[in-house]
Amino acid sequence: MDTPNIDAQQKAGILAEALPYIRRFADKTIVIKYGGNAMTDPQLKEGFAQDVVLLKLVGMNPVVVHGGGPQINDLLARVGKQGEFVQGMRVTDAETMDIVEMVLGGLVNKEIVSLINKHGGRAVGLTGKDGDMIRARKLYLPDEQNDTPLDIGQVGEVADINPELVALLDSGDFIPVIAPVGVGEQGEAYNINADLVAGKLAETLGAEKLILMTNTPGVLDKQGNLLTGLTPSRVDELVADGTLSGGMLPKISSALDAARAGVPSVHIIDGRVKHALLLEILTDAGVGTMIRAR
Ligand SMILES: Nc1ncnc2c1ncn2[C@@H]1O[C@H](COP(=O)(O)OP(=O)(O)O)[C@@H](O)[C@H]1O
Numbered sequence: 001m002d003t004p005n006i007d008a009q010q011k012a013g014i015l016a017e018a019l020p021y022i023r024r025f026a027d028k029t030i031v032i033k034y035g036g037n038a039m040t041d042p043q044l045k046e047g048f049a050q051d052v053v054l055l056k057l058v059g060m061n062p063v064v065v066h067g068g069g070p071q072i073n074d075l076l077a078r079v080g081k082q083g084e085f086v087q088g089m090r091v092t093d094a095e096t097m098d099i100v101e102m103v104l105g106g107l108v109n110k111e112i113v114s115l116i117n118k119h120g121g122r123a124v125g126l127t128g129k130d131g132d133m134i135r136a137r138k139l140y141l142p143d144e145q146n147d148t149p150l151d152i153g154q155v156g157e158v159a160d161i162n163p164e165l166v167a168l169l170d171s172g173d174f175i176p177v178i179a180p181v182g183v184g185e186q187g188e189a190y191n192i193n194a195d196l197v198a199g200k201l202a203e204t205l206g207a208e209k210l211i212l213m214t215n216t217p218g219v220l221d222k223q224g225n226l227l228t229g230l231t232p233s234r235v236d237e238l239v240a241d242g243t244l245s246g247g248m249l250p251k252i253s254s255a256l257d258a259a260r261a262g263v264p265s266v267h268i269i270d271g272r273v274k275h276a277l278l279l280e281i282l283t284d285a286g287v288g289t290m291i292r293a294r
């Protein structure tokens with residue numbers, strides 16, 4: 001009889017170790033935010049799609065919300081415009097909004113859908129306009145120097161999410177892939193930061209986990225060391241002393257809101273690590289930063 005080599009035995013052992021996690025998360029919803037910065041390497045993108053398909057096949061309900069900030073910047077540059085951000089949010093005039101919608105709802109969304117489907121999943125791509133799913137209102141940013149809030153154009157915050165469409169897709173074994181474009185009362189489009197959509201969606205769907213995949217090992221302190229766990233008071237300190245800035249601001253705020261709203265586990269992880277999703281969900285190897293409600 002052939003003795004399986006150690007490599008195969010190790011693989012079998014690893015698969016067996018995943019069993020308790022598979023049982024624990026069966027039928028549970030996992031909202032995965034796939035950041036534009038984490039989707040640069042073709043091999044990593046393939047790995048991401050494989051992981052999502054695997055999670056679905058073992059009985060979980062992965063729901064993907066994607067970003068696409070760098071991809072929007074690329075198309076803006078091609079039409080001679082430079083992306084501008086305030087407090088981690090893109091200043092969005094009418095022309096920029098068209099490009100945001102084209103890139104997020106078109107290029108990026110369909111690329112992720114195709115990748116998942118190539119690996120045997122049944123992904124369906126949507127924006128928040130589909131089925132009137134993500135209703136938005138205009139977002140005004142606080143201005144520290146002034147009492148008047150800042151107007152950064154067609155940028156929205158989530159007013160309300162209708163979970164019916166996602167539930168319908170889940171029940172049909174489809175994998176929803178959602179672009180963060182919201183719809184206003186008059187049918188107008190709003191550009192919403194993808195972290196905010198993912199957090200609200202996790203809350204609305206009663207998700208078991210919210211995973212925000214980005215391009216850093218997690219939240220880092222001033223010296224660049226990984227902070228593996230964060231409480232709201234620690235986050236306040238890190239914002240106040242400037243340790244958290246740019247795109248990390250909406251991310252952490254969305255993560256905290258979701259944790260406080262009862263999402264049991266909220267993580268910011270490094271999407272540049274191969275199979276980061278499987279490591280996070282199916283092993284003890286904690287990767288990244290866990291955000292706690294208290
Ligand atoms: N303390 C911090 N720890 C980690 N990243 C930080 C921190 N402060 C700011 N950042 C920035 O936040 C970025 C992640 O946010 P963002 O660029 O919006 O990525 P994504 O496309 O994944 O949403 C990091 O690449 C980093 O430049």
Ligand SMILES: CC(=O)N[C@@H](CCC(=O)OP(=O)(O)O)C(=O)O
Pocket residue numbers: 034035036037066067068069070072088089090100155156180191192193194195247
């Ligand atoms: C208002 C706002 O900033 N919207 C984002 C939406 C995309 C996004 O969030 O992409 P990442 O996750 O890759 O950063 C933007 O226009 O870049």
